[in-house]
Amino acid sequence: MKYVIVLGDGMADEPLEELGGKTPLAYAHTPYMDELAKMSEIGLAKTVPDGMKPGSDTANLSVIGYDPKENYTGRSPLEALSIGVDMKPTDIALRCNIVTLSEEDTSYENRTIIDHSSSEITTEDAAVLLEAVKKALETDIYKYYLGTSYRHLTIWDKGEVVELTPPHDILGRVIKDYLPEEKELREMMEKSFEVLNNHPLNIERAKKGLHKANSIWFWGAGTRPKLAAFEDKFGKKGSMISAVDLLKGIAVGARMKVVEVEGADGTLHTNYEGKAMAAVKELTENNQDFVYIHIEAPDEMGHQGSTVNKIKAIEYIDKRVIGVVKEQLHKQGVDYRMLIMPDHPTPIHLRTHTGNPVPFMLYDSTKKLENSWEYTEEAALKSGNLVKNGYEMILKLFEK
Template sequence: MKYVIIIPDGCADEPLETLGGKTPLQAANLPTMDAIAAAGCVGVTDNTPADFPAGSEVANLCLLGYDPKEFFTGRAPIEAAATGIQLGPYDCAIRCNFVTVNDQIMMDFTAGHISTEEGSELLAELNKTLLGGDHPAISADLAKRLEFVSGVSYRNLLIYRGDAEHPSPFTPTTRSSAPHDLTDLSIADDFPRGPGSDVLVALMTASAEIFADHPINKTRSAAGKSTATNVWLWGSGGAPGLPTFDERYGLKGVMITAVDLLRGLASLAGWDRIEVDGATGYLDTNYAGKGQAAVKALDQYDIVCVHIEAPDEASHEGRADAKVEALEQIDQFIAAPLWKAASERDDVRILILPDHPTYCRTKKHTHGPVPLVMAGKSVTPDAAQTYDEVTANASGLIFDPGWIMMAKFLGRE
């Protein structure tokens, strides 16, 4: 058997006035996804347990069949795995965003989608000036245990290296807020709280001072672009311990994505990764390249998973039209070639679903069920003819908690 998973991140939404009372899935022209629905079955799954944040870190972990109550330690450790960073028992990873904050309002959680090259230069300055050992914001002993690590664009990491005598000051009770859930809102009450929060706040504050007159920001400002006013630190955690997919199901998988969170989950699950030229993790990603790579990978792997960040990014920007366009691109250039390949074989099963809902109205991730569609070998069709929230909610097929869904899809329940 071959298994295909397509994850249009955050595509689930609510009816929008700007779309004539339809959700983006209903408003978009999705002939392939609707054809898959007509050939298979639709339902809903809840990947965001109420006692966890409604973030991609929890939702994608759950989507892939891992119970977050057992395996989730934080977002940043998953992203650390994407870059090959090994965390010891006393270490900790913290997610580090470049953000644009004006008058205590989160104007942009991406700092205008700052380039990786610009971000790397800013982090190098922090490592030198802030963590070099003589900055008043942090003690020299603590500074030598910390390092900012460049990722992709605005998505980066801060790593703490501890030992038995100096364990991480950041614990599971250290609270922080995801910046993408603060867009256009005051940040006054959303700074880190709890163990180690004084360190995180000090670093965030000091970064604002260091970035204020940095040449990168001067150049961006002159070009009319958002500046990186400071770093935002959140999502801390220690090393996770996930059993691999091969250990659980005896299957070899591959992930196609442009974001480190999914790269990290793939690494922890023991999957390979395929990097596609032009895959950006944004609305301008190389949809066709991802689709072509996925079709080619079917011959080599048992599971081929394609993750597309674009619908989520459109939601965070409150752009329903861009979300519809992203979904149509996914349908045409990813779902269509994969469904064609599946239809030409008798050993393929396909699954399409987002990780969590992301509302254009609020620009935030939210808890709640998401629609799924599965079709292919040994999947009994139902009466559904379209893939959208309304059809899925009416189907009666419900996976709650969501982590049990993967075993069903793989025929291992």
């Protein structure tokens, strides 16, 4: 038996008037999920423990089988693992987004945050801008490291875990009340605007109608993580397929295999088929027991407040990931169990995460269940099937 998780980041949502009271998941044309739902267990899973922030870090740790309350030490340290930064015990890792702030003639603190991803900036453009930041700001105490797209890393030597606000939680707001209390962090953010706003690359981006990537933004502080090896914990050899450093970092920490896919970039236009075929190869040719396919696009579209593109992302996942995996494994005569779910909701009207339980669908190719379920938030709620500890979902998948 082989095992698959297809994780549509932020895929769950709330009913929208513009969709006739349906959620994007319910509204989307998803023939593969519709077919599998009628042969699957449907329910809700609480992936974010009470008292913890609803982030992709805590939620994905849950889905992959690690209790966040016991294993979470911050988001950025997990990303540091993916980037290859060997943190000292005294290091603090900080996520260093490159964001878009408003440009009106005002003080830095009175600017508004417009876009947490700077028009989903390419890693190539980000590398140029981060290099300018490094030249202006890097010291022996603060080191900057390139990540992917808008997601980068700062290591703070002998730092402290300080309270910081994720930029995607405050889109459209004046930043004054959300800046770091720590003076040096705040000053680096302010100076980065002076470095980046009129950088030649940003001038060119603006001419193309793209948002300027004109400020760094620190958040997600944490210490070096310690995760038990996935194979030791569950007795399965696992592979991670994701474009996002956070997920790859979780995999590195759990000693899972990280599979790189060309063209996988964490955007709406990622290489969906490439991810699906890489998963099939891991299971059928590379003798892996389990593969985790993470797709970031629904979350990004939720943050952007784009209903049309969130629907499109869900439809791409259905046809170009779930459909491909299903058909390829069936064609090769492989018995498998597939869990389809989000990590957390990213409601369009909020443009950020919530900690509400998420719908899951668990399919087993060897069992011929027949029911009338659909894979929607409403159906999952009506099922009455609630997994209160999200980190136990992997045990359901593995039938333990």
